[in-house]
Structure formats: structure tokens, C-alpha cells
Amino acid sequence: MISVVGVSxxxxxxxxLDDVNLFAKEGAIYGLLGPNGAGKTTLIKNMxxxxxxxxxxxxxxxxxxxDGSSMKEKxxxxxxxxxxYNQFKVKDMVDFYRHTYRDWNEERYQKLxxxxxxxxxKKIRQxxxxxxxxxxIHLNLSIMPKVMVMDEPTxxxxxxxxxxxxxxxxxxxxxxxxxVLISTHNLGELEQICDHIGMMNKGKVLLETNLDDLKEKVxxxxxxxxxxxxxxxxxxxxxxxxxxxxxxxxxxxxxxxEKVMEEIKKYDPILLETIDMSLxxxxxxxxxxxxxxxxxxxx
Amino acid sequence: xxxxxxxxxxxxxxxxxxGVKENILKxxxxxxxxxxxxxxxxxxxxxxxxxxxxxxxxxxxxxxIETFRGRGTFVSMEYEAKxxxxxxxxxxxxxxxxxxxxxxxxxxxxxxxxxxxxxIKELEGGSK
Numbered sequence: 404m405i406s407v408v409g410v411s412x413x414x415x416x417x418x419x420l421d422d423v424n425l426f427a428k429e430g431a432i433y434g435l436l437g438p439n440g441a442g443k444t445t446l447i448k449n450m451x452x453x454x455x456x457x458x459x460x461x462x463x464x465x466x467x468x469x470d471g472s473s474m475k476e477k478x479x480x481x482x483x484x485x486x487x488y489n490q491f492k493v494k495d496m497v498d499f500y501r502h503t504y505r506d507w508n509e510e511r512y513q514k515l516x517x518x519x520x521x522x523x524x525k526k527i528r529q530x531x532x533x534x535x536x537x538x539x540i541h542l543n544l545s546i547m548p549k550v551m552v553m554d555e556p557t558x559x560x561x562x563x564x565x566x567x568x569x570x571x572x573x574x575x576x577x578x579x580x581x582x583v584l585i586s587t588h589n590l591g592e593l594e595q596i597c598d599h600i601g602m603m604n605k606g607k608v609l610l611e612t613n614l615d616d617l618k619e620k621v622x623x624x625x626x627x628x629x630x631x632x633x634x635x636x637x638x639x640x641x642x643x644x645x646x647x648x649x650x651x652x653x654x655x656x657x658x659x660x661e662k663v664m665e666e667i668k669k670y671d672p673i674l675l676e677t678i679d680m681s682l683x684x685x686x687x688x689x690x691x692x693x694x695x696x697x698x699x700x701x702x
Numbered sequence: 703x704x705x706x707x708x709x710x711x712x713x714x715x716x717x718x719x720x721g722v723k724e725n726i727l728k729x730x731x732x733x734x735x736x737x738x739x740x741x742x743x744x745x746x747x748x749x750x751x752x753x754x755x756x757x758x759x760x761x762x763x764x765x766x767i768e769t770f771r772g773r774g775t776f777v778s779m780e781y782e783a784k785x786x787x788x789x790x791x792x793x794x795x796x797x798x799x800x801x802x803x804x805x806x807x808x809x810x811x812x813x814x815x816x817x818x819x820x821x822i823k824e825l826e827g828g829s830k
Contacts, residue, residue, distance in 0.1 A: 432750050570748050577741040577751035595708035598752045615713035615753075622711065679711030 404429045404582055405550055410449055410459035419445040421606040422459070427599060429464070430580040432572065434593035434614075436686060437603030438695055443586045444483060446603070447554050450584070451480040463550055464582075476504055479543035481553040485535035487527045493538065494523040504546040512545040518567055533559040540568055544575065551575070551583045557592060569596055590683045602686065604693050614682075621685050622660050626667055627651045627674040636667055643692050653678070655688045703730075706747055714749060718757035723766060726777060737767055737775040 407425040411418065419442045427433035437443050448454045450461055452468055452475050461468045468474060487496050501507050519541045521534055530538065536559055543551065551572070557565045573596055575581050587593060593600065594614070601611040626636070627650045637645065641663055643655040651674065656663050660677060667675055680688075704721030706714055725731045737743075740758055744751040758775065761767045769775045804814055 430752060432752075566748065570745060573744050573748055573751060574741075577744050591709060595706075595714075595748060596750050598750045615715060615756075618711050618713050681709045681711065683709075 404462070404464050405433070405450060405552075405584060406462040406465075407446070407450065408460050408462070410446070410456040410461060412445055412449060412454060412457050414445070419606055420449070420456075423603075423606070423608050425601055425608050425611060427582050427584055429582050430576060431582055431599050432576060432597045433582070433584045434597035434600040435584060435586040435603065436588070436590065436593065436600060438690060441603040442606040443603055444554055447480075447482075447552055447584070447586060451475075451478050451552050476506065476546070477549040479546060479548035479551040481536065481539050481543060481551070481556045483554040483558070484532075485539045487535065487538070489526070489528040491527050492523065493521055493525050493527065493530075496527060496538070497523070497542065500542045500546065506547040508545050508547050511547070512541070515541050515544060518571075519564075531559070533561065533564070536560060537564060540571070544571060547579070548581060549579075551581055553583070553585045555587055556585060557587065557589060565592075572596060590681070590686060594682045600682075602689055604690060604695055609693060610689065617685065618680075618682075620658060620660065621680055621688075622656075623678040623680055623684075624654050624656060624660065624664060624667070625651060625674065625676050625678055626654070626672050628670060628672050633670045636670065639663060639666070643688050655680075657692070703746075706749065715753050715757040715760065718743075718749075718754060719760055719764075719766075722757075722761060726766070731777055733777050733779045735777045737777060739774060 405425070405427040407423055410420055410423045412420040423442075423446060425435075425446070435443055435446070445454065449456050450463075450468075452470070452472070455470070463474050463478060466472065466474045488499075491499070497512070501509075501512075519537045521530070521538055521541070527535070536556065540556065557568060560568060569592065572583055572585075576583060585593065585597070597614055599612070600614050600617065602609050626632075632647075632652055637652075641657045641659060643657050645652060645654040647653070654663075664675065664677070704718075704725060706717050706721070708714060710717065712720075722731075722737075726733075731737070738746060740751055740754045743749070744754045758767065758769075762769060765778050765780070767775050768778045801814065809817075
């Protein structure tokens with residue numbers, strides 16, 4: 404379980420996190436998304452104890468995260484850039500983990516070796532980004548974590564390993580009820596394995612929800628009328644966006660699709676249906692509603 | 703077993719429910735057959751175990767599958783076909799599209815009816 408309560412954090416003059424609240428329950432796979440610069444990485448660094456919040460508190464499995472807390476041993480952290488000691492050999496790095504984490508599981512480490520084929524004798528600085536990420540995931544799965552926090556874990560991984568990594572996460576959750584938080588821009592991946600998502604923008608969590616609910620609630624309405632579209636519909640307060648090709652209007656509604664549909668029915672539309680939206684579309688519209696949007700840019 | 707499209711707006715648990723039902727209808731899995739456990743299916747298809755568990759709960763509620771403690775999950779022996787409202791609308795939509803197409807090809811109502819009769823005969827003939 405990860406619980407972030409009212410966390411704010413400034414780096415230099417900039418307020419990166421502004422009263423952030425987030426909750427990932429035990430055994431959940433939580434997807435954290437947001438545009439570049441939203442504060443995702445800063446939030447993650449607060450969660451794993453690299454930064455200390457200026458205000459607010461963070462709880463891991465009900466325990467407050469403080470410096471020197473033994474809870475830190477149960478947190479697996481995969482950063483966006485793995486900072487292992489460059490001059491170490493892979494086997495030295497493994498030893499480092501082996502001696503640092505008390506719940507190190509040798510059996511698991513050896514078993515995972517079949518999957519990740521990184522040579523022990525190689526120096527860390529000889530490894531590519533993807534190889535370092537693989538090593539990071541390998542080591543962090545061997546410490547028997549209660550919580551896994553992953554910042555862009557699959558960037559730099561080839562498709563085969565990426566699939567394996569997602570599979571490992573899924574298995575880890577079903578075997579040990581581990582809580583996983585993943586930040587990524589690969590929304591397809593999130594849709595596949597996450598059950599909860601949080602959307603961040605400008606240092607705040609805008610929305611936190613169950614993914615199934617979100618998909619059922621947010622839909623596009625496609626509508627056409629014989630004559631002009633009624634003003635009441637065109638300027639409806641719940642519309643996020645409205646576009647038209649000829650007579651056919653497509654609109655994205657903030658919430659309450661059914662309610663808006665009922666209102667439209669009063670005006671006798673000749674066409675009225677709902678269209679599915681992918682998480683990517685939902686994300687773009689939500690961010691658009693928050694003023695994060697690019698117009699139709701054409702060269 | 704079946705294909706899950708994570709990008710679809712149909713929630714994944716719903717897709718699992720539909721997939722399992724479809725496989726039963728097609729006879730790929732039969733009443734009394736053992737189903738993979740939540741953990742196995744999650745691993746097999748790289749899906750969130752919580753989502754798979756949610757689908758299984760719903761399938762159990764609808765009496766499509768049954769779980770016996772210590773033995774696992776099985777396809778229920780006593781599943782009865784039910785007409786479900788949402789599915790009916792979906793089906794109607796499919797017919798509608800075909801009828802519109804037929805209309806533009808100059809096929810009249812009588813010919814459509816004959817065609818449907820033929821298709822049903824063909825399907826029944828095939829299964830017997």
C-alpha cells in the first residue's frame with residue numbers, strides 16, 4: 404500500500420509538487436501518467452525516500468516513511484536512469500544488493516538469471532540503458548519487495564524483454580500481493596496491466612480512478628440533427644470538446660454521458676450513438692481540459 | 703484462448719467474461735472442464751490478476767463457472783442461455799447494418815427473409 408497525503412515539494416525556486424494526494428491499495432497495479440514536467444519523477448523520488456517532502460506525509464504499508472526506516476528495505480525502485488556504480492562489475496553490484504537487503508532471495512535471483520542474461524564479469528559502464536534497466540529489475544525483484552515503484556521501466560527495453568517484464572510484474576502481484584506503481588507514457592502497456600490510474604499535471608494529481616470505471620464513463624457522443632444543431636447542445640456546460648464534419652458532431656463529455664444523451668434526445672437527432680475511447684484519447688482530452696493542449700499545428 | 707484488446711473501451715474484465723462465454727458457446731471448453739486459475743490466466747495473458755479475479759467473480763455470479771475449494775474452477779454444468787438486453791441491442795445493430803446494405807443492393811424484404819432461412823438451415827445442417 405502506498406499512501407501520499409498532502410505532499411508538497413519545491414526544488415530551488417520551483418514548486419514541483421503542490422498538495423499531492425495519492426492512494427494505491429495493496430496488490431494494485433497503479434499507473435501514474437501525466438505530461439512531461441508534471442512532477443511524476445519528483446513524486447516517485449519522494450515515495451521511495453530519496454527526497455523528503457516539504458509538507459505532507461508518505462505511508463508505505465501503513466508505516467510513515469522516514470529516514471532510516473526499515474520499510475525502505477521493502478521498497479523496490481526502478482528509476483528512469485539506473486545509477487549503479489560505473490566502475491563496479493555486475494557481480495559486485497549483485498553482492499552489494501545481497502549484503503544490503505536482509506530479505507534477499509538467492510533462489511529467486513538464480514532463477515531470474517535464466518531470463519536476464521547479463522554477464523557477471525561485465526563492468527556496469529559497458530552496459531546499455533536497456534541492460535542496466537534489466538539488471539535493476541532483476542536485483543529489485545530479488546529483494547522480495549512489498550512495494551515496487553517504477554519510473555518508465557520499459558523504456559529502452561526490447562519488445563521481448565518488455566513483455567517478460569510486464570509478465571514478471573503481473574506474477575509478482577499475484578504471488579505476493581505486492582503493490583506496484585508505474586509511471587510511463589506507454590499508455591497501451593498501462594491499459595493492459597493496470598487496475599488504477601492517476602493523472603498528474605502541474606504538480607497536482609487531477610484524477611485518480613479505477614480504470615474500468617473510467618473507460619465505462621468517458622465516451623464520445625456522435626450526433627447529427629436534420630437542421631442546425633440546437634444551441635443548448637452546442638454550448639452544453641459538460642462538453643470538453645466538440646468537433647464536426649458536416650452535420651455530424653462528435654463531442655467529448657466531462658461526465659454523465661447518459662444525462663447528456665437524454666437531453667439530446669429531446670431535440671430529435673437523426674443520429675445518436677456513443678463511440679469508444681482509448682486511454683490515450685481520454686488522456687489527451689483530460690489534459691486538454693486542463694489547458695495542456697497543442698492546436699492543430701501544420702507546417 | 704481468446705484475444706484481449708487493452709486499447710478497447712470495453713473494460714478488460716468484460717472482455718474476459720465475453721471471451722470465456724464465447725469459448726463455451728463454440729464448444730472449445732465444455733461444461734465440467736477445468737478453467738485456468740486466476741494466477742495462471744493472468745500470467746498466460748499478461749493481465750492484472752485483480753482484473754482476472756473480477757471477471758471470474760462475475761462469471762461465477764452468472765453461474766457460468768463454479769469454484770470448488772481446493773479443486774479449482776470449472777465450467778458450470780447447469781448454464782442456461784439467457785436473453786440479455788444489452789446483447790440484444792448489439793445484435794439488432796448488426797442486423798440493421800446488413801439490412802441497410804441489402805436495401806442499397808436492391809434486395810427486398812422477401813429475399814432477405816429467404817436468405818436468413820437459408821443461413822439458418824445451413825448452420826443447423828452443419829451442426830447435425
